[in-house]
Amino acid sequence: MNVLSCSINTLNGLYDLSGVEVGQHFYWKIGGFQVHGQVLITSWVVIAILLGSATLAVRNPQTIPTGGQNFFEYVLEFIRDVSKTQIGEEYGPWVPFIGTMFLFIFVSNWSGALLPWKIIQLPHGELAAPTNDINTTVALALLTSVAYFYAGLNKKGLGYFGKYIQPTPILLPINILEDFTKPLSLSFRLFGNILADELVVVVLVSLVPSVVPIPVMFLGLFTSGIQALIFATLAAAYIGESMEGHH
């Protein structure tokens, strides 16, 4: 018993060092509602990074691109490619949505892994990737749902709802269920991956403070990028699916 408590003491010390705070929020109050301040702060930083870099790089486009412009052209080509593959020829209007989805999630994830948020002490909770919070991922997933409903209704009018009894009316419940599972899986996949990644890194750091966590951190960077790509690709796929015709 004594030994156990001692070890737990030292572990507490380590936790103090690494500061695991899961599900702790830095609450703000806005008009009687609560918001998670840490999520909003980091999301503002992410938005500022995106807008700032895009403005700097695209301010004065050159015919022969250099440096930043080259990179942003590559990113835009990549986004267009993803949208085109998933949506088809009418991908044009959806590039901003898919692109922002990808860039916001990607920069959020990487900011959680690369920016030293933990240096800034909050009275409560801690700064981390915005995608570390279920509110963010659910917001993005719901926007995706709205987007694909809008895409379908815009393209086919009320005939869009005909897809619920395709290929046979027996599948109606499953087709309706799909509309709920899509945002659910989208949001929980992203949330779970990012949270788990940060937790793994923090726990490893608390166990072995040097060298060993580094591969896991790199793995975290990799999964973060993959998650952003998956989210954007799936969003595009859902939009494309609701736009394609069932004849």
Place this chain on the structure above:
Amino acid sequence: MANMIMASSKTLITSPPTPKSNPQPPPQPSLSLPAIPTTKPLFSLSITPKTLATAAAVAASIAATPLPSLAEEFEKAQLFDFDLTLPIIAAEFLFLMFTLDKLYYSPLGNFMDKRDAEIKEKLSSVKDTSTEVKALEEQAAAIMRAARAEISAALNKMKKETAAEVDAKLAEGRKKVEAELQEALASLEKQKEETIKSLDSQIAALSQEIVNKVLPVK
């Protein structure tokens, strides 16, 4: 450690608004109703050295008590805590989408499309000039061929002319030489005949003389 991890993973599963039945209040003084969300969480993992002793007591009680009570300890840590953050993030996303569209996607996309079109146009125009160049090259080759033919024709003509001239001169010279030869031969013949004739007369005289000398009959 295992306990701690179990405990923190427990928070993932617990639903926030479970009622609290807490018989023995461990060190945390701010243990209050769960309905008030602004209260400090029950379990803050950043523990100062001062509270280490109390933490030890907590740890002891944690180790002693079964897991469900642990879950209660961590209850305030809310992972699935939906609030106004969600619509705010959605609004921020929409704002970011429109702003990035104005700043990035549309301008750079249009720019790239325009450049692509320009490059394609230039490429096709370059292809056109290449046919032009081919035609010009052919023309040049034709001119060269014509010039070569002309030159060779002129050369041939000249060769023929000079050959004819040379032949004519040669024939003339040969004729002259033949004529001279003929003349010389003719004169030689004449001389020969003359000498033969003169020799004949001399022979007659000599033979007469020989006869006269041999036959002195008279």
